[in-house]
Amino acid sequence: MSLATTPRFAHNTLQGGIRLIQQKLYRFALEHRPMVDRLVEAFAQVSLDEDDPEGEEAEATTAVAEDDRLSFAAQRGLSLSDTKIQSWKEAWIRKQMQTRESEFTQTEPLSVAIGTYNVNGRRPVDEHGPVDLSPWVAQDDPADLYVFGFQELDLSKEAFVFSDTKREEEWSEALAKALPRSERYVRGNKGGVAISLTIKDTDICFVATHLAAHDDAVARRNQAQHDYLFWLGDLNYRIDAPYASVRQWVEQQNMEELIKNDQLKAQQTAGLAFVRFKEPPIEFMPTYKFDPGTDTWDTSEKQRTPSYTDRILYYEPDEGQRSSVNKVANIEYTSVPELRVSDHKPVRARFLIQVASVIADKYREIYVSVLRQLDALENSTMPTIEVDTQQFDFGECKFGFNKSQSLTIRNTGPVAASFDIVTDHLETGTLPKWLLVDGGANVILQGQEAKLRFTVRISVDAAADLNVGKDAIHVILILRVKNGKDFFITIGGTYVPTFLARTLEDLTYLNVPARQHPLEPIVRKEAGMHVPKEIWLLVNRLLKDGLNNTSLFYIQGKPEEVDSIIEALDTTLELPPDISIEAVATTLLHVLNSLSEPVIPRQLYQRCMECAHAPMLCQQLVAELPAPSRYTFEYVMALLREIIASHEKKQSVINIFAAMFAPILLKSPRSGSVRNRNSVMGECVIGFVRP
Amino acid sequence: MADRRCKVVCVGTTRAGKSSLVQAFLYGYMSREYAGTVGVEFHSKTVFLPDGPVRLQLWDTAGHERFSALVPTYLKSAEAVLLTFDLTDRASFDEVTQYAELIAKHAVGLAPTRVLVLGNKSDLDDQRQVSHQEAAAKSIELGYDYMEVSATQPTNVVRCFRHLVAQVVAPDGRLEPTCMSRLRSPCSPSLISGPKRRS
Numbered sequence: 001m002s003l004a005t006t007p008r009f010a011h012n013t014l015q016g017g018i019r020l021i022q023q024k025l026y027r028f029a030l031e032h033r034p035m036v037d038r039l040v041e042a043f044a045q046v047s048l049d050e051d052d053p054e055g056e057e058a059e060a061t062t063a064v065a066e067d068d069r070l071s072f073a074a075q076r077g078l079s080l081s082d083t084k085i086q087s088w089k090e091a092w093i094r095k096q097m098q099t100r101e102s103e104f105t106q107t108e109p110l111s112v113a114i115g116t117y118n119v120n121g122r123r124p125v126d127e128h129g130p131v132d133l134s135p136w137v138a139q140d141d142p143a144d145l146y147v148f149g150f151q152e153l154d155l156s157k158e159a160f161v162f163s164d165t166k167r168e169e170e171w172s173e174a175l176a177k178a179l180p181r182s183e184r185y186v187r188g189n190k191g192g193v194a195i196s197l198t199i200k201d202t203d204i205c206f207v208a209t210h211l212a213a214h215d216d217a218v219a220r221r222n223q224a225q226h227d228y229l230f231w232l233g234d235l236n237y238r239i240d241a242p243y244a245s246v247r248q249w250v251e252q253q254n255m256e257e258l259i260k261n262d263q264l265k266a267q268q269t270a271g272l273a274f275v276r277f278k279e280p281p282i283e284f285m286p287t288y289k290f291d292p293g294t295d296t297w298d299t300s301e302k303q304r305t306p307s308y309t310d311r312i313l314y315y316e317p318d319e320g321q322r323s324s325v326n327k328v329a330n331i332e333y334t335s336v337p338e339l340r341v342s343d344h345k346p347v348r349a350r351f352l353i354q355v356a357s358v359i360a361d362k363y364r365e366i367y368v369s370v371l372r373q374l375d376a377l378e379n380s381t382m383p384t385i386e387v388d389t390q391q392f393d394f395g396e397c398k399f400g401f402n403k404s405q406s407l408t409i410r411n412t413g414p415v416a417a418s419f420d421i422v423t424d425h426l427e428t429g430t431l432p433k434w435l436l437v438d439g440g441a442n443v444i445l446q447g448q449e450a451k452l453r454f455t456v457r458i459s460v461d462a463a464a465d466l467n468v469g470k471d472a473i474h475v476i477l478i479l480r481v482k483n484g485k486d487f488f489i490t491i492g493g494t495y496v497p498t499f500l501a502r503t504l505e506d507l508t509y510l511n512v513p514a515r516q517h518p519l520e521p522i523v524r525k526e527a528g529m530h531v532p533k534e535i536w537l538l539v540n541r542l543l544k545d546g547l548n549n550t551s552l553f554y555i556q557g558k559p560e561e562v563d564s565i566i567e568a569l570d571t572t573l574e575l576p577p578d579i580s581i582e583a584v585a586t587t588l589l590h591v592l593n594s595l596s597e598p599v600i601p602r603q604l605y606q607r608c609m610e611c612a613h614a615p616m617l618c619q620q621l622v623a624e625l626p627a628p629s630r631y632t633f634e635y636v637m638a639l640l641r642e643i644i645a646s647h648e649k650k651q652s653v654i655n656i657f658a659a660m661f662a663p664i665l666l667k668s669p670r671s672g673s674v675r676n677r678n679s680v681m682g683e684c685v686i687g688f689v690r691p
Numbered sequence: 692m693a694d695r696r697c698k699v700v701c702v703g704t705t706r707a708g709k710s711s712l713v714q715a716f717l718y719g720y721m722s723r724e725y726a727g728t729v730g731v732e733f734h735s736k737t738v739f740l741p742d743g744p745v746r747l748q749l750w751d752t753a754g755h756e757r758f759s760a761l762v763p764t765y766l767k768s769a770e771a772v773l774l775t776f777d778l779t780d781r782a783s784f785d786e787v788t789q790y791a792e793l794i795a796k797h798a799v800g801l802a803p804t805r806v807l808v809l810g811n812k813s814d815l816d817d818q819r820q821v822s823h824q825e826a827a828a829k830s831i832e833l834g835y836d837y838m839e840v841s842a843t844q845p846t847n848v849v850r851c852f853r854h855l856v857a858q859v860v861a862p863d864g865r866l867e868p869t870c871m872s873r874l875r876s877p878c879s880p881s882l883i884s885g886p887k888r889r890s
Contacts, residue, residue, distance in 0.1 A: 367744075368739060371737040371739075371744050372737065374735075374737070375735050375736050375737050375746075379717070379734055382733070390729050390730075420883065421882045421883050422882070423882065424760070424761070430882070437883050437884065438883070438884055439883040439884075442883060452883065476757075477882075478730075478761065478764075483733075484733060485730055485731055485732045485733045486730045486731035487729065488729050488730045488731075488753060490757070
């Protein structure tokens with residue numbers, strides 16, 4: 001392929017650099033940066049004056065198209081990943097810049113002359129001497145840029161081996177002679193298939209091929225990197241009709257039938273080749289095949305059907321991707337029958353395209369306004385919610401407290417909002433033990449509401465920490481709206497301390513009613529008691545008044561009575577008067593069950609299970625318990641033995657008590673595995689309760 | 692030039708005017724009545740430096756003392772910090788030192804040049820309780836830059852943001868990342884229990 005320009009654009013062409021790439025067209029994509037990139041560089045060189053008046057950068061006046069707002073909102077509403085939203089934004093900026101391209105560019109027309117000629121291995125000479133290529137090359141009105149593609153320059157065997165051939169030189173010279181006043185600027189591209197050049201700020205690509213070896217993907221890649229893409233050559237498409245018919249149409253100059261049966265047109269229509277390529281209207285006769293040196297259609301034995309093998313096309317992007325600046329106007333598309341050297345006739349076309357130069361100041365101005373629009377877009381499509389309250393007070397929270405309050409979240413923004421709860425409570429990143437947050441879906445559609453339910457539940461675990469001041473009923477949760485703001489939700493309450501949910505050891509050192517002890521660890525000074533006073537009071541009352549009561553532990557005490565006993569123990573360390581003995585028994589079970597560490601410490605659980613069948617080993621294990629556990633255990637066992645002694649059907653009572661006390665005295669360090677091991681645990685206890 | 696983004700966290704004691712500054716920066720004027728921030732507001736804004744734009748993500752935090760425990764959460768991932776106090780309120784200036792300690796402790800690896808101390812309400816000169824010299828001296832001692840601004844006028848508002856962002860841009864035009872461990876981690880399990888959760 002050869003290329004020439006007039007002096008007007010020569011400087012630009014050379015400066016922009018002509019990139020010649022053989023075969024590996026894809027390298028264009030690597031070596032050729034897209035236009036926007038260069039524009040950004042141009043922008044970067046423009047220095048800003050530092051003294052901007054206040055408010056100059058304000059976005060208040062920046063209007064955003066409603067369509068964009070909705071589209072962006074949809075993107076955010078889909079809760080896409082940050083990178084996806086980021087690339088959406090980048091694409092948006094590109095599109096805006098492309099749409100407004102005409103505002104920051106000035107264009108001038110550039111006339112481009114393109115020719116293609118399959119020379120069938122002939123030299124540019126005939127019986128009269130050197131052939132004058134002017135009819136093909138030159139017209140009255142000189143073009144700014146000339147591009148010529150040759151095929152079959154040299155069919156000799158040598159030409160396959162050596163790329164430089166004398167034939168090529170000869171044709172170049174002939175070309176140069178025919179070109180008007182621009183010899184200096186002729187560039188030859190030997191064997192090249194593509195030329196990319198930059199004029200002003202416009203990238204133009206010419207691809208010349210022989211045969212239909214054409215890859216659509218390559219075309220698309222090239223188009224993506226250029227403002228204009230022309231494709232020329234002997235594409236070897238035939239007219240798909242019997243020889244006789246075609247000859248007849250040719251005689252009749254029946255263009256309609258000829259073109260209707262053209263393979264390339266058919267392929268294009270079917271979307272099989274040269275999709276989105278446009279060809280100027282064909283108003284000339286087929287260019288193939290002639291007896292060389294004549295205008296006579298092929299008379300050889302083969303009788304080739306006349307065809308439009310030699311074509312010139314250009315890429316036209318889809319409506320949406322079309323630049324407002326780049327325009328192709330066709331001036332001429334014709335064959336040149338008077339050149340008879342080859343069995344093909346050459347074809348030439350003239351186009352008027354618009355080359356753009358970027359006005360840096362203007363570019364900057366528009367780029368700034370586009371980015372400002374993006375800011376406005378982002379801020380106005382931010383997921384927005386409202387909450388009905390940001391503060392919850394659960395009041396007095398005693399052991400066993402279990403209440404819920406709801407937070408109503410209303411989506412008042414333009415997009416779906418997704419939210420989550422985050423906290424850094426006690427630097428754990430998890431919710432406090434006393435708090436549970438329930439919710440349904442964590443995505444709220446526009447105008448919809450969702451509820452979050454906060455439940456404060458004082459379990460043994462939670463109370464154990466609260467009793468000693470390791471935790472408090474106070475937390476600030478962060479209600480985090482994805483891509484939006486954070487709300488701080490404060491949840492608080494007043495914890496009421498109790499002797500429950502403590503260790504036996506701690507209780508033996510607690511020498512005041514638990515309610516009076518500050519929320520801090522119990523100091524272990526002086527000698528502790530053998531058995532916690534609270535347990536001693538309960539057991540003592542049962543020994544005193546309950547031994548003749550055969551329904552003891554069988555009948556549940558009333559809950560309010562149990563509560564009043566706990567309250568009395570917490571506040572005065574005395575049992576209330578007029579209390580039913582059943583309630584005292586139930587309270588004892590409750591107290592033992594609410595220890596933060598069971599009577600048999602969890603770490604001994606496994607050993608206990610293993611020696612369940614051997615009473616001797618059990619005895620030994622109990623002897624090894626820490627003092628408060630041992631005394632409490634033995635004290636409770638003594639009570640049970642006394643009660644059993646007063647029963648008649650001892651064995652069944654033993655079994656029932658064992659089943660009742662085993663899961664309270666002994667707790668698995670792993671939750672969940674307790675139930676199926678109850679019988680084994682019962683066996684452990686049986687040995688002790690037998691009178 | 693790649694997309695340059697910078698996360699700016701605004702901290703400072705309550706009523707120092709953090710939200711007003713952000714409003715003035717975003718819209719050119721201060722729009723709203725005082726309504727203390729109970730949470731963290733988020734905004735986007737592009738600043739144009741000589742070598743190109745930088746997109747700011749502004750995190751405007753609640754200044755009230757009862758939320759002070761949450762400030763570190765946001766400082767952890769800050770790439771620049773605006774530390775605002777009220778020139779007409781001595782006590783708010785005294786808290787600058789505490790905030791400096793928080794920044795040093797939680798915004799690990801954040802260069803002091805990325806922190807800008809702002810004395811707000813410079814228009815109320817007759818009520819001023821902290822002199823320019825004193826505030827500047829204090830800031831220098833902490834290794835920070837100092838500027839006086841007024842959100843109501845507005846004065847210096849855009850300039851202070853630009854100044855801060857200019858500190859973040861490396862000589863080669865890239866934004867140097869700071870250390871970052873975000874609480875806002877996409878893989879942290881949800882704390883909300885309940886059916887039909889969508890992630």
